[in-house]
Amino acid sequence: xxxxxxxxxxxxxPRRRMGIxxxxxxxxxxxxxxxxxxxxRSFSSYTNSSLPDISRLAETARISxxxxxxxxxxxxxxxxxxxxxxxxxxxxxxxxxxxxxxMEGGNLREDAxxxxxxxxxxxxxxxxxxxxxxxxxxxxxxx
Amino acid sequence: MLxxxxxxRSLTLLPFRRFHGSKTIASLASSSPTLDASSVSPPQSQILxxxxxxxxxxxxxxxxxxxxxxxxxxxxxxxxxxxHVSENVLKEAQEIxxxxxxxxxxxxxAGVVIGxxxxxxxxxxxxxxxxxxxxxxxxxxxxxAVKKIKEMGGIVVGKTNMDEFGMGSTTEASAFQVTANPWxxxxxxxxxxxxxxxxxxxNQCMVSLGSDTGxxxxxxxxxxxxxGLKPTYGRVSRFGLMAYASSLDVIGCFGSTVADAGMLLxxxxxxxxxxxxxxxxxxxxxxxxxxxxxSFESKPLKGVRVGLIRETLEEGVDSGVRSATQxxxxxxxxxxxxxxxxxxxxFSLGLPAYYVIASSESSSNLSRYDGVRYxxxxxxDELNKLYDCSRGQGFGGEVKMRILMGTxxxxxxxxxxxxxxxxxxxxxIRKDFxxxxxxxxxxxxxAAPSAAYKIGEKKDDPLAMYAGDIMTVNVNLAGLPAIVLPxxxxxxxxxxxxxxxxxxxxxxxxxxxxxxGHIFEQTLNGSGFVPPTLPNVA
Numbered sequence: 001x002x003x004x005x006x007x008x009x010x011x012x013x014p015r016r017r018m019g020i021x022x023x024x025x026x027x028x029x030x031x032x033x034x035x036x037x038x039x040x041r042s043f044s045s046y047t048n049s050s051l052p053d054i055s056r057l058a059e060t061a062r063i064s065x066x067x068x069x070x071x072x073x074x075x076x077x078x079x080x081x082x083x084x085x086x087x088x089x090x091x092x093x094x095x096x097x098x099x100x101x102x103m104e105g106g107n108l109r110e111d112a113x114x115x116x117x118x119x120x121x122x123x124x125x126x127x128x129x130x131x132x133x134x135x136x137x138x139x140x141x142x143x
Numbered sequence: 144m145l146x147x148x149x150x151x152r153s154l155t156l157l158p159f160r161r162f163h164g165s166k167t168i169a170s171l172a173s174s175s176p177t178l179d180a181s182s183v184s185p186p187q188s189q190i191l192x193x194x195x196x197x198x199x200x201x202x203x204x205x206x207x208x209x210x211x212x213x214x215x216x217x218x219x220x221x222x223x224x225x226x227h228v229s230e231n232v233l234k235e236a237q238e239i240x241x242x243x244x245x246x247x248x249x250x251x252x253a254g255v256v257i258g259x260x261x262x263x264x265x266x267x268x269x270x271x272x273x274x275x276x277x278x279x280x281x282x283x284x285x286x287x288a289v290k291k292i293k294e295m296g297g298i299v300v301g302k303t304n305m306d307e308f309g310m311g312s313t314t315e316a317s318a319f320q321v322t323a324n325p326w327x328x329x330x331x332x333x334x335x336x337x338x339x340x341x342x343x344x345x346n347q348c349m350v351s352l353g354s355d356t357g358x359x360x361x362x363x364x365x366x367x368x369x370x371g372l373k374p375t376y377g378r379v380s381r382f383g384l385m386a387y388a389s390s391l392d393v394i395g396c397f398g399s400t401v402a403d404a405g406m407l408l409x410x411x412x413x414x415x416x417x418x419x420x421x422x423x424x425x426x427x428x429x430x431x432x433x434x435x436x437x438s439f440e441s442k443p444l445k446g447v448r449v450g451l452i453r454e455t456l457e458e459g460v461d462s463g464v465r466s467a468t469q470x471x472x473x474x475x476x477x478x479x480x481x482x483x484x485x486x487x488x489x490f491s492l493g494l495p496a497y498y499v500i501a502s503s504e505s506s507s508n509l510s511r512y513d514g515v516r517y518x519x520x521x522x523x524d525e526l527n528k529l530y531d532c533s534r535g536q537g538f539g540g541e542v543k544m545r546i547l548m549g550t551x552x553x554x555x556x557x558x559x560x561x562x563x564x565x566x567x568x569x570x571x572i573r574k575d576f577x578x579x580x581x582x583x584x585x586x587x588x589x590a591a592p593s594a595a596y597k598i599g600e601k602k603d604d605p606l607a608m609y610a611g612d613i614m615t616v617n618v619n620l621a622g623l624p625a626i627v628l629p630x631x632x633x634x635x636x637x638x639x640x641x642x643x644x645x646x647x648x649x650x651x652x653x654x655x656x657x658x659x660g661h662i663f664e665q666t667l668n669g670s671g672f673v674p675p676t677l678p679n680v681a
Contacts, residue, residue, distance in 0.1 A: 052551045061506060061550045062513070062527065063543055064535030073544050076605050080548055083606060084495050087564045090571075097566030098573060100376065100390035100420070100622065107419045121266075121283030127520035136515055139526045 051078055185436060186664065186671035188402035189349040193254050197243060204243075204254035204298075208236035211256045211300060215347045221328055223320045224342040226261050227269045228301040235298045252410055253296030258342045258351035261302040262309060263394065264383040265289050268299070272385045273317035274307045276537025277518045286383020287418070288352060288394050288411040295410050300348050303338030307539045308509065309356050309387040311335050312611050314363075315602055316541045323598070324366060325674040327636030330595040333363030336395070340367040343397045344674055350407045351397045356387050357497050358590075358615025360395030361627040365590035365643030368629040368672035370660070372396045372404040375651045376622035377422035379408070380415030388504035389420075391497075391619040399671065401628060401660040402433040408653065424651050432658040436665045442479030443662050447655075449475055450485035450583035455614055461593040463633030464642050468589045471630040471644040471663070475587070478662060485583065487575040492568050493617035498609060499552050499565035500620070505542075506549030512537065544605070569620045576621045576647075584655055586647040588614050590627040594640035614645060624648045626656045628664055629672040638675045 054074045058065045065073070116122070128135035196202045212232060219225060239253050259265055262272040264282035266289075271277040289299065306316040314322045314337030322337045324330040325345040332341040336353030340363035343351050353360040355373040364371025372395055379394045386392060394411065398404035412426040451472050456465050472482050514520035514533025521532035538546070552561035579586055591614055601608040618625045625647045632639035644663075648656040 052547070054547065057547045057550050057554075060554070061546050062510075062530040062534055063538065063546060064528075064531035065543070066535075069540070069543075073540065073547070077544055077547055077551075080498070080544075080605055080609075081551060084499050084548075084552070084561060087492070087495055087499065087568060088560060090492060090564070090568055092564060092567035092571075095567040095570050097563050098569040098620075099566065107421070107423070109416055109419070116283070118266075118283040121281070125280060125283070125517040127514065127518075128522075134515055136526050137522070137524055137529055 186400045188400050190255050190403050190406050197254050204236035204239040208232050223322050224338040225301040226304050250296035255297045256300045256348045257297045258303045258339050258348040259299050260305050260336050260339050260353045262385040272308045273305045275318045276512050280518055287380040287415045291411050306335035307542050309335045310541050310545050312608055318539050324595045331598050333366035335359040337363045339397050343369045350403050353395050355393050355395040356391045357619050358612050361615050362591045364627040366595040368641030370398050370401050370404040371627045372408055373625045375624040379411050380418040380421045382417040386508040388501040401664050405429040405657040427654050429657055433661050445479035447480045448583045449480045449482045450579050450586045452588040453484045453486045454490040455588035464589045467631035467642045485579045489571040489575050494613050496565040496568040497616035499561050502545040502549035503552045503562045506546045572617050573621045580649045588645050590643035590645040594633045594642050624653045626660045628660050641672050
């Protein structure tokens with residue numbers, strides 16, 4: 001089963017074609033997986049810019065987190081973003097970004113509104129509804 | 144079209160046991176089913192069996208439906224595959240019986256009992272994506288895939304459990320319940336379409352729909368010993384599929400045979416004006432691929448070029464999985480294939496690129512869940528606080544984490560370093576696949592680096608969990624079709640654990656995958672992969 005062993009293995013693979021520089025190691029994590037008795041070694045920590053400010057991100061994403069939740073997810077998020085950093089090592093000079101798989105294009109329909117028949121069902125899902133309006137509390141601009 | 148009884152073949156661990164109504168149907172040609180080694184036959188298509196037995200009057204849709212509902216009632220306390228079981232199953236089955244008795248035509252899926260993953264909208268039935276934020280939500284419309292199933296007479300038996308919003312590889316991230324693997328109740332069924340895979344494995348439904356963004360149909364298919372089919376991006380309309388990562392999501396199919404998965408795919412495929420990314424490419428008649436074994440030549444796959452992806456058999460893959468894959472490659476050779484090793488140099492980059500793209504796109508897609516127009520609302524005295532609290536309390540931990548990671552990757556100053564870069568890596572991956580598929584008809588690899596692991600084993604270690612997706616994510620990045628079918632068993636659980644072989648095809652070439660997969664399956668020694676732990680229902 002793939003664990004950190006696999007992550008360590010794939011990240012250590014020589015990628016000459018990609019022109020990838022060798023990564024620097026920092027912290028290490030160890031655990032032992034009982035079934036196959038493999039000891040997974042640490043994966044390298046890649047270069048990263050400033051670490052994410054979880055509270056600020058949560059505010060941007062409009063998600064409230066309790067202090068306990070922040071404490072729990074902060075190290076995990078940092079770990080994953082750190083791991084994302086290996087993409088910095090890839091030579092992507094002159095490579096076009098692929099927005100998605102090959103597409104045919106031109107599949108847009110006319111921008112003409114159509115009345116949806118089952119409006120009652122939509123209304124039934126709205127938590128706070130008043131005549132033709134969705135009710136929400138007042139908006140207070142902080143900034 | 145269906146296989147007849149075959150001459151005696153060697154035993155697998157598991158006898159073939161599929162039940163319809165009050166009859167045991169081991170094979171269509173047999174009227175007195177005795178399940179011993181000498182009458183073991185290749186797995187039968189349940190869709191075709193249902194069609195034949197309904198039209199011949201051998202059984203009725205109501206009898207079939209009752210037996211499935213009964214089996215669901217019996218096995219759900221242990222398995223927990225379903226979040227919701229439809230109240231209309233018997234009514235729909237009766238309607239089909241009435242139409243048949245009046246001599247009216249019924250659709251090709253008439254009476255077929257189908258599970259639908261809970262992130263696919265079903266009108267009037269709860270569709271929650273296994274999230275508290277959508278608890279009790281009933282969509283006002285059917286997803287196009289569901290609409291097509293219903294038009295063809297299929298019966299949606301219920302909504303299956305999944306990782307919340309598709310984010311996960313074990314189904315443990317469901318807000319409501321954890322689904323057990325029918326092969327070993329202490330293990331995960333895989334994810335995120337774990338409920339759909341396990342329900343088919345446990346014969347709670349004949350076929351099911353799932354969704355595949357990074358392997359969410361293929362990996363649970365491998366873990367549960369069923370067939371999982373991921374179509375080309377654009378083959379099946381995504382209208383009504385709750386979006387996770389829009390450039391990667393597809394609706395996929397589970398079945399106990401390649402034929403069933405293929406026929407279900409055919410039913411739900413095709414251009415849809417409600418999905419601007421759906422393709423106008425013709426949908427071939429897949430059913431013609433599912434020939435009876437009698438018509439196979441001695442080397443039925445002669446000349447088919449198969450590329451075994453070298454990077455998928457390196458360190459980190461369980462030895463049992465590696466040998467099952469190599470045996471599968473030998474089996475393909477015996478069928479006439481030319482199997483060579485291919486290399487995809489960008490292979491290992493797929494995993495971080497995938498997670499950057501998926502979390503970025505999900506952070507955007509999940510911004511619609513704000514508690515205002517649908518779903519659970521946490522009232523507050525100010526609008527932003529309403530958003531914060533509704534989302535903070537409605538979303539689970541993994542979902543929140545991915546939204547935050549995506550928010551980071553898309554934020555000013557980091558967009559180029561993360562999201563744009565990941566898209567560039569995606570171009571490299573697509574090029575590698577194209578080059579490999581220019582010289583091969585299909586590529587093969589394991590579906591996952593291991594068989595199913597224990598519930599709770601990876602829950603707190605995100606990177607260990609993500610690492611398990613290494614075999615599958617590149618296919619989504621390239622938008623290609625792939626099928627996973629069980630190819631062997633490894634040690635573990637009461638009677639072994641299934642492992643699946645992944646076959647990857649060129650864009651829109653599901654036909655070749657289904658042809659090769661069907662022949663592989665029908666000629667594999669044994670009669671199918673059926674978990675031994677569950678009781679039979681007569």
